[in-house]
Amino acid sequence: MPAPARPTVRRALVLPLLGLLGAALLNAQALDSNYYPRKAGTRWTYSSGETQIMGAAVTHRGVPVVPVSHQYGSTTYTQDLLEFRADGSVWLRGVNVGGRLSWYAQPLNVYPPGPLSPGMTWKGSNGAVRTVSTVTGVTPLKTAGGTFNALTIQTETTAAGKISVQKTYFVPTLGVVRYETADGTRIDLLR
Template identity: 65%
Template sequence: MLALPAAQAVTPAGYYPFAAGTRWSYSSGEQQVVGPAVVHRGVTVTPVSHQYGSTTYTQDLLELRADGSVWLRGVNASGRLTWFTSPLTVYPPGPLRPGMTWSSANGSVSLRARVTGTSAVTLSAGTFNALTIRTDMTQAGRVSTQTTYFVPTLGVVRYQTADGSVIDLQR
């Protein structure tokens, strides 16, 4: 895990937009919906549901820490919860800037991410100056790479999956 200086400022409110009721609709047909915070295993987590139509396929349980970082504590898929005793860092405290890196592991999964730069992204939802984040996830010895285009206070406006598919925010 990346060691951060003790004097680092707390992430500005709303920098990572995980307020209950926030909803993103993507070109793949997926909708991501933020639910109200709940306590699970003594940890306050914010559920983010991944839906197609009215069916939720997976749900990420995110811990939004006081320093502004976002941690993946667990994943609920098909009614089966996988809880990470060592959570994965989704985002470090912001603001993000090119060259920043972070990593974490929980034994079976490791994650390494780097802000590689900025990109102008034009979508049906608008034109954005996005931070480009490369994430390498290793599981069972296989590395999967995803590129995410993140806009502070708005969220992920585009991502490119490991197979090269490009998914854009629609609204």
């Protein structure tokens, strides 16, 4: 099997919006600080061969952030720096690619305060990249990682004058169990 293609910088900007990413904070109903997972050492392995790993909180430029490494094998290609705010929202503060940190003066809003529900919409913009995300419903899914009722989030990203649309399937307290890239590629959680 050929080695996976190295992710591009543009993909590094989009994955945090899909991934977790991803990752984040408070459940307004139960005040659960893991509504968006953020515990150091949490790992997600996907069918693309990518593993995302949450690191321990650090401070960059006076802002506490949680690094999320994107790895193929033992090689880290990118690292997202996520800020978990007291209101429960999650913000992308910067991306580290090949040891070069791109810090956003205007961070991107990855997730609003939880809990998420169908019909919710939020926007993010840092000048170069703009996003609009909407929870479009709940989808029953079966992946190698389990069976879920996942919130479906559609994100439209505008960067360098081009628009792409991705879907993320998010399970509170667990994270992203599936995402579909703009080209239609489906990537599932394995474990």
